Amino acid sequence: MDVNGIDNLRQQKDAMTASLKENMDFLNRKLDIDKNFDLVYRVIQIGGREACMYFVDGFCKDELMQKMLQRFMDIKPEELPENAHEMSKKCVPYVEVDLQSDFSQIIYFIMSGVFALFIDGYDQCILIDSRTYPARSVSEPEKDKALRGSKDGFVETIVFNTALIRRRIRSTNLRMEMFHAGNSSQTDIVLCYMENRVDQKFLEQIRKRIQNIKVDALTMNQESLAECLYQKKWYNPFPKFKFTERPDTASAQILEGDVVILVDNSPSAMITPTSVFDVIEEADDYYFPPITGTYLRLTRFLIAILTYLLTPTFLLLTQHLEWIPAGFTFIEVKDTVNIPLIWQFLLLELAIDGLRLAAVNTPNMLSTPLSVMAALVLGEFSVNSGWFNSEVMLYMAFVAIANYTQASYELGYAIKFMRILALILTALFDIWGYIAALLVMVIALVSNKTISGKSYIYPLLPLNLKRLARRFIRYRLPGARE
Structure with missing residues (x-):
């Protein structure tokens, strides 16, 4: 059969034939064996019949493949079964073995690293899952760390x-x-x-x-x-x-x-x-006794609220100094304000993200000196130069550090975007802008839905007091004796 005839047959059936030559001609063209150096095929003799194996170099266990090849080549013609099913049961010394006749599936498995064996006269391919992937150890993740508990983590495999x-x-x-x-x-x-x-x-x-x-x-x-x-x-x-x-x-x-x-x-x-309550929970809430776990959980909730309200509330109070209680007059800005506070807050929001990105891309050998330089330049020097006021630097430093109390980057940035919106609306519309920002925050939470279509803030809405209490208070495990 010519090449065009082979392709037409595959387009109609997308299935193997019992002819090894036809199957090899199709796969060699489909996989472009001549150009892909890491796609390897080898023709061998098994029980007096022509056979061919396909695999991806680097995905196969060499010692195991050597043992299986030795077993295949030792098969005598009278020992060779008549079909692939019997062959996989009697002559393949491996656990993970499958049969496939659909070429689309065969190609998928080959590209995934599975060893594919074709034998002349068999209309099914023998797939041997002897692959191994380059992988790192299951060590504790850099981000999701816990004070107690297991120290293993997911990997890329x-x-x-x-x-x-x-x-x-x-x-x-x-x-x-x-x-x-x-x-x-x-x-x-x-x-x-x-x-x-x-x-x-x-x-x-x-x-x-x-x-x-x-x-x-x-x-x-x-x-x-x-x-x-x-x-x-x-x-x-x-x-x-x-x-x-x-x-x-x-x-x-x-x-x-x-x-x-x-x-x-x-x-x-x-x-x-x-839900938003699921995102805020962490493993440490359960690795400590109930009272400690409850404290950690409530602390995380309160800090999340503070990171959102702190800077907009400070900006609002600086616009209405008469609203500051008598015992809190020390929060007033004492130094000369050269740049409007709203622009200081927005610039520092941008600078914090810039530092975060720089920290990710900084080589380890340079991280310490660059951290010292950034602390000096963006700390004392920026205040002395008049660009920023010390009160603004203090509150933004708290916000930047407090963001890391949340394990979820997505939640941290959601609060950040809402905080920036609150700052802008407060600067433009005073108290009404502050209230509008709070309403936008509430609407964003209430109108949001989980992927299942349920309320994002359940059990707060719809209200379920028993479940809501469990979201804030860490109870003992069911079945624990008093």
Whole structure:
């Protein structure tokens, strides 16, 4: 059969034939073997028949492949089974073996690192999952640290991440469903949930959304997936997902009936559905006794409120000095104000983000001297030069540090955007602008919805006092004796 005939056959059936030559001609052209140096194929003899194996160099375990090749070459013609099914059962000394005749699936597995074996006369390909990925150790993540608890974290290899969850939940009700998204990237996506605790209606909704994703590639992994799953009200800055790099946090959310989404090449898990109370919670709330955990949780709530209200309230009081109580007159700006306070606040908001970006991109060997330089220039020198007042620098320093009490970057930036809006409205419209900013904040929270369509501030709205109390107070675990 000529090349055009082979292509026409594949377009009609997209399936293998029993001819090894036809299958090799199609795959060699489809994979462009001559140009891709890391795509390797080798023709061998198995039981007197021609055979060919395809794999990606760097994804295969060399010692294991050598042992399997030795086993294949030792097969005598009379020992060779008549079909691929019997071959996989009797002559393939490996655990993870599958059969496939669909070329689209075969190519997907080859590109994923699976070892593919074709034998002349077999109309099915034998897929041997002996791949290994370059991976770092499951050490504690740099961001999601906890004072107590486990010190392991998710990595970029999705199989390792599922194993970390399986290690913590040894239940037959734990489900891990695999999906693929992206025409070019074919990114692996895993849904993790408890069959007997998850909201089945919501789970089916997530399944359909993932299956209906029509993109070429998930270039930014989890963020690309998040934008595909939730396309409503993109302008609302409050996060719709909770991200964690801690396997213990992800496992706890699964046990509570949530759905955890793992994306290949991403070292964190997406937790959904997520309310604002879920985002604020941290692992340390549960690794300490109830009274300490409650204190940590309430402290985090109060600091989040302060980071939003502090600078707009100070700006409002400087516009109405008569509103300052007698015992708090020390908060008045004593020095000469060369630049309006609103511009000082906005410039420092921008400068803080500039320092944060600079810290990310600064080489480790230069981080210490540059930090000292930045502290001097943006600290004492900027006040002495008259650009900024010391009171403004103090409050913005508190805001910059307090932002890191939130583990969620998305929530921190949502509060930042609302704070900037409050500063601008207060400067333009005085007390009415301050009130309008508070209303915008409340409307943004109330009108926001989780990905399941429920209230973003439940159990505050609709009100459930018992559940609301549990959001602020850390109770003992169920079943703990008095």
